[in-house]
Amino acid sequence: xxxxxxxxxxxxxxxxxxxxxxxxxxxxxxxxxxxxxxxxxxxxxxxxxxxxxxxxxxxxxxxxxxxxxxxxxxxxxxxxxxxxxxxxxxxxxxxxxxxxxxxxxxxxxxxxxxxxxxxxxxxxxxxxxxxxxxxxxxxxxxxxxxxxxxxxxxxxxxxxxxxxxxxxxxxxxxxxxxxxxxxxxxxxxxxxxxxxxxxxxxxxxxxxxxxxxxxxxxxxxxxxxxxxxxxxxxxxxxxxxxxxxxxxxxxxxxxxxxxxxxxxxxxxxxxxxxxxxxxxxxxxxxxxxxxxxxxxxxxxxxxxxxxxxxxxxxxxxxxxxxxxxxxxxxxxxxxxxxxxxxxxxxxxxxxxxxxx
Amino acid sequence: xxxxxxxxxxxxxxxxxxxxxxxxxxxxxxxxxxxxxxxxxxxxxxxxxxxxxxxxxxxxxxxxxxxxxxxxxxxxxxxxxxxxxxxxxxxxxxxxxxxxxxxxxxxxxxxxxxxxxxxxxxxxxxxxxxxxxxxxxxxxxxxxxxxxxxxxxxxxxxxxxxxxxxxxxxxxxxxxxxxxxxxxxxxxxxxxxxxxxxxxxxxxxxxxxxxxxxxxxxxxxxxxxxx
Numbered sequence: 189x190x191x192x193x194x195x196x197x198x199x200x201x202x203x204x205x206x207x208x209x210x211x212x213x214x215x216x217x218x219x220x221x222x223x224x225x226x227x228x229x230x231x232x233x234x235x236x237x238x239x240x241x242x243x244x245x246x247x248x249x250x251x252x253x254x255x256x257x258x259x260x261x262x263x264x265x266x267x268x269x270x271x272x273x274x275x276x277x278x279x280x281x282x283x284x285x286x287x288x289x290x291x292x293x294x295x296x297x298x299x300x301x302x303x304x305x306x307x308x309x310x311x312x313x314x315x316x317x318x319x320x321x322x323x324x325x326x327x328x329x330x331x332x333x334x335x336x337x338x339x340x341x342x343x344x345x346x347x348x349x350x351x352x353x354x355x356x357x358x359x360x361x362x363x364x365x366x367x368x369x370x371x372x373x374x375x376x377x378x379x380x381x382x383x384x385x386x387x388x389x390x391x392x393x394x395x396x397x398x399x400x401x402x403x404x405x406x407x408x409x410x411x412x413x414x415x416x417x418x419x420x421x422x423x424x425x426x427x428x429x430x431x432x433x434x435x436x437x438x439x440x441x442x443x444x445x446x447x448x449x450x451x452x453x454x455x456x457x458x459x460x461x462x463x464x465x466x467x468x469x470x471x472x473x474x475x476x477x478x479x480x481x482x483x484x485x486x487x488x489x490x491x492x493x494x495x496x497x498x499x500x501x502x503x504x505x506x507x508x509x510x511x512x513x514x515x516x517x518x519x520x521x522x523x524x525x526x527x528x529x530x531x532x533x534x535x536x537x538x539x540x541x542x543x544x
Numbered sequence: 545x546x547x548x549x550x551x552x553x554x555x556x557x558x559x560x561x562x563x564x565x566x567x568x569x570x571x572x573x574x575x576x577x578x579x580x581x582x583x584x585x586x587x588x589x590x591x592x593x594x595x596x597x598x599x600x601x602x603x604x605x606x607x608x609x610x611x612x613x614x615x616x617x618x619x620x621x622x623x624x625x626x627x628x629x630x631x632x633x634x635x636x637x638x639x640x641x642x643x644x645x646x647x648x649x650x651x652x653x654x655x656x657x658x659x660x661x662x663x664x665x666x667x668x669x670x671x672x673x674x675x676x677x678x679x680x681x682x683x684x685x686x687x688x689x690x691x692x693x694x695x696x697x698x699x700x701x702x703x704x705x706x707x708x709x710x711x712x713x714x715x716x717x718x719x720x721x722x723x724x725x726x727x728x729x730x731x732x733x734x735x736x737x738x739x740x741x742x743x744x745x746x747x748x749x750x751x752x753x754x755x756x757x758x759x760x761x762x763x764x765x766x767x768x769x770x771x
Contacts, residue, residue, distance in 0.1 A: 235667050235670075262674055262675050265673070266671050268671040270668060277687070287669075287672065287682070291669075291673045291678065334672075
């Protein structure tokens, strides 16, 4: 599965000009509202005709302004999950699902239908009308409906934005299941970093109609440009392999060549985990230290120092584990005389490392 | 109250004219209402004006225009006469006049209900692989059904009561073009015809109120299905 989206579109208020390529899995389109995410998704689905561009899914051209290809919405085999679910109000849940299966070409078997009902836990809702469902239930049915139309890929446009926090926590696992069990490529639009971190393999970050960063999630999230847009900049997002669980309740992992010690992860059965570190939880030292309570001291080379608001600076390090960002005050930058190319030591309290 | 032959004639003719005219104009009305509600095209305001013309013109003027166009000497009337379709002084002419007069009411009601349907639902249906035609039949149409029904009842009532354009276009021939309103008018021209006229008025009220009640009942059923 590959996705290529090159779109130019002029609006009254801003213009969209992006070029995004990804390879399967869950691709997150991330950005604040008004950055052009929904426009992009609608262009992929065919609900909006861009002025110029090329949209290809798995080598199939959906839109190409050069050759004049512009497939109609119903020919694009998208499974579109809308923010506002958009279930047909005059049909029961069962008929909403059947409708999708029928007009999607009746490709799914009875078994797949049942499996999907179980996966989304909507089997008990079949006879209900959409107006009688809760927000979370409605969205689960909408996900099921999108999957039953035999889509080549799923588009999810802020599917959780209309839900409260508890409902979000209720729906997220279903997306994880879709990703892991159905193997459908998903384009997931969100302005929530937590959702993106939890679901996505790769990210395209949009800002005012431009794609300012794209790539695998661990690269992009540690990206400084992303850091600058966040009030709490990301320090790093690393994929770690679990080595051992020590008797004293500490788990040892490796990230690349770097060993790290974390609070016990024994309850997690996986052997690879995602680690998230906030830039403000990273402590810098000009010399190596081993007499503090912090268990992790990482050697790094300063690649750049970026000024931030509030008398602070973002120091970007290149370490054996990958890129690491630290927020420190300008005073500390001066006191330690930090400059690019310098070797420096980063202290990470093990409890400040969040695994997801 | 038993009806006289003449009353039966006027009643059945009125029903025939009103049913024929409104049922035959239903499809074109839905089509034009859909165009006006959802499409952008050159001449949209002209189409809108033409459709609404019978609503604002004096009925006599509409009747006279019909006479010019569809009379035996009129260009369309003469053309259709070759195929045996004649409007002049026939019940078909009364039906045509009723259809033209009721059409704007029908289109307005249907257009309003189409505009009330969220286009996002139609877009959602399209993403599921449904062709535009099926989207209309499976999503739009069921959702506008109560509105179409309400519009149809309004048009039916209008067609039952149409007088000015009808009498101008096809006159007042008992058994051919004498609908209930024409019959009431004729009775009032005759000395001592007030009683007969009153009977026709009561018949007219009964039919109209019954139609209204039936439509209310059906609209409620349709609405309950959607909730």
